[in-house]
Amino acid sequence: MPESPHPPELPVRLLTDPEMIEACRLRDFARVFRMVKKHAGIYPSMIARRCDLTPSRVGEVMSDRRRLLHMDVVERISDGLRIPGHMLGLSSRAWESPPAPYATDREPSSRRTELAPVGSVPTHDVEDTLASVACASPSTLTAQALRSSIEDYWRRDDEHGGEALRPAVVGQLRYVESLLTQCRGGGVRRELLGVAAELSRLTGWTYFDARQFSQARLYFGQALGFAKDVDDRQFMANVLACMSLQATYQDRPTDALALAAAAQDHARASGTPRVLSMLSMREAFAHATLGSRSGAHAAIGEAHRQFERISESDSDPSWVMYFDEHKLTVDTGIAHAQLGEAGVAEPLMAQALHPERSTNQRGRAFHAIWLARTQLQRGKLEQACHTAVNALTPASVVTSERVTGHLREFSLQLTPYRAEPAAVAFDSQLRQVVPSGVSGSTLP
Template sequence: MPESPHPPELPARLLADPEMIGACRRRDFALVFRMVKKHAGIYPSMIARRCDLTPSRVGEVMAAKRKLLHMDVVERISDGLRIPGHLLGLSSRAWESPPELSAADWEPPSRPTEPPGAHSLPSHDVGDILASVACTSPRASTVQALRSSIEDYWRRDDQHGGEALRPAVIGQLRYVEILLMQSRGDTVRHGLLGVAAELARLTGWTHFDARQFSQARLYFGEALRFAKDIDDRQFMANVLACMSLQATYQDRPTDALALATAAQDHARAIKGTPRVLSMLSMREAFAHAVLGSRSGAHAAISEAHRQFERISDSDSDPAWVTYFNEYKLTVDTGIAHARLGEAEIAEPLIAQALHREGGTNQRGRAFHTFWLARTQLQQGKLEQACHTAVNALTPASAVASERVTGHLREFSRQLTPHRSEPAAVAYDSRLRQVLPAGVSGPPPP
């Protein structure tokens, strides 16, 4: 019999048990899972289903062979087992609100929509407005103008995050769908489908950056279908690479590896450019690193560098991969080593890349600086790590990105054992000055 979509709450006596409270505050999920099994009758297979984990992962956690640290996983455990958010250091979960105060009660009823398909995306009012002004005979110049706007969207996304851009991007995607219905020429239609694929990927990316993973998957799926309509396998590989990166954030390394491998298969089938293959190899390296496979990660890193050395001026790189330059290869290599716990190798690579980084990509600079701080902390360089993290706060405050905020929270949690040290106190003080209250999360137990 299938489980209820609204799992019952844990027994009140269990949630009030001091041992359970302490385990939650420490995020000692080995003990949490054992107590849930003993006092609530929720066995490991049920824990796995409710928390969207694999049974083997739950078994490893209960045997104290693996820890669960990713924020997304902690949130799934809170929601799946109905552990109140404050016990795990989270904000109150949506299901904790009394029904009469639920936010859904205050929202106007939405009009029914069809399941999204290759040419049927979720409806938005701005799309209706754009429909009324859509031109009736799109031309090649229309496609070029749309591509230019996409380039501008990506620049603004790097500088400020995608939250504010999303309504405009979705509106333009709806507009392109209308143009597709009016298009007659094969060349223009092919171009419009390519634009639609890029807009859908960008929309998925803005949801991913906001950690709205389900919506991100929806739009990444749309991007794949548009690209498949024109058999653009390199772009399909690009979308699969985005989905692979998202899977690493969701602590689903097996999915991340499968998606990265599929992306490479698509690119190699049409002899993708060395730059594309290099970027995809780095995605594979990330997946191996999250899996803890040192040999797999090292092999993928080597392949990424081998492909990068093959790049020549005569390559016809797609515009979406030009960001993957020598700086990005270096910093991604450092991050892959950092994910493996190889901080001594990672630190100089990330530091070298940051020294050479230019441009206005505030989000990227914030990410990379926090990764540098984490590698320094892993080596016991507390003062240096806190100083580096303070430098990351300025670019972090300039961009609206839940992923950036997640890295910030993670670094703050890693500082917990050193919370009374002067360097950590100074960092916390600067954090509260630069970023909104609550970003650093609840105080440590």
């Protein structure tokens, strides 16, 4: 982790050095790290702590045995070393301008404060409104109504992203907590704890999708706590699977694998085949991110084996029903793509990609971008750019930093082909869809 909340800035003479500017522009972190060590006295172990990397990884980078390409890692380097965002092709970082007083990030002192990330919801309006309709004696019907609203929230999250939903979800979570104070025991309290767990996970997911990872972890942790209160081991596995996926995004594959294993441990006794199949795919993602071909292949095989065991008599929880054959096929393709097995990945993703069948705009955008990246790996530039253009329509209607992050990465992968007509056409359309603060950070 960074050594302090406010690491010292690099010397101006280093930030204005033409060699440093060029190294940052190319994201040549071997040169960046060597120059930081030479001119700022920041040694590899300090770079590792500041940028939340392992010392061995920093060493591999500095010896030109590894490249760092993941956007989240680039952002951590920018923040940890205080390299201005524009030098690395990023938007301006939060620390580059004086923070607003209300945006100060503080550790929560209690569960009550955990429910109110700073600036996330107009507290008084929501609480006053909820207080005016609060039921005096919560019942099973109350819990059922709340669960219905959660299903609607997830649908709208798929269609539009969670940013606009978050205030309402957090407000409802507070409301459920207030109801829990009225229920000291019994079946109704158990049902409300389950609702609180689902609302906490949904809130964590909206922060994860916005790439606000520390807030996401806070809510995922809270969801685990609520689920543990009712010993819902399947739901605990579900939350751990979310945390595993987040760890892969943060380029922490070892953590991702440990979280996936913990999720499987929780679900092993009571998990349905569909749940176990989904969890095996999360394990496959972690292995693939680690570069473990044998581990990923074994996990993929187990995911398909479990999926074949699904029967109509299974009592699947509602939160896992999204994991159908289409999703299994696409995720299998993504895992192979992460391993660099583009020849296997492309037909899997192509055969499963039927945008007209789904209102999940974020999923359509993700899958199209992954297919485009796979096609590019296979040297199919025109086809890849055409597929990526198809991702822009769903991407334009959903608010998701994860989607824009994937678009950034694909745009960067097109760098060697900037003069090609297909890449020029894609860049032109990307500029029209993605906000200028994003496209300007990756496009020439």
